[in-house]
Amino acid sequence: MADPLPVPSGLEPDPQATTPLADDAVQGTTQPWADGTLTADGAPPSADGVRYRQLRSHARGGLGEVFVALDTEIGREVALKEIQDQFADDPASQGRFVREAEVNGRLEHPNIVPVYGLGRHTEGRPYYAMRFIRGEGH
Numbered sequence: 001m002a003d004p005l006p007v008p009s010g011l012e013p014d015p016q017a018t019t020p021l022a023d024d025a026v027q028g029t030t031q032p033w034a035d036g037t038l039t040a041d042g043a044p045p046s047a048d049g050v051r052y053r054q055l056r057s058h059a060r061g062g063l064g065e066v067f068v069a070l071d072t073e074i075g076r077e078v079a080l081k082e083i084q085d086q087f088a089d090d091p092a093s094q095g096r097f098v099r100e101a102e103v104n105g106r107l108e109h110p111n112i113v114p115v116y117g118l119g120r121h122t123e124g125r126p127y128y129a130m131r132f133i134r135g136e137g138h
Helices: 089-104
Strands: 051-058 064-071 076-083 114-122 126-130
Touching: 064 126, 076 089, 076 114, 089 126
Parallel strands: none
Antiparallel strands: 051 064, 064 076, 076 126, 114 126
């Protein structure tokens, strides 16, 4: 498994957590969050610990694919960008994908979509969540 990615401040995983997600969990975080955040209805984020649930495909680019997903911790739709299958096992492609997320995450401008978080699925594939911006026809 690849080394874990650094987690943005305020989103540190629980160091006491020892139960990873099931192998068939294809969306979400690899461990529970330490802050105990609840959803708007007061329920835990997800019974299986999966934070992001893909709802539908939205767009595909050169390296990644963007899905509309539900952030189960906050109860909002987000854009979830994942590395495409054909690049998933290539370390150089994973590095470019992670650098893209890190650079975009440091940018602050009204015309730049904010990055909410960066993580890896249980099998090591990187993803990052961003604000979902609805455009015309969506």
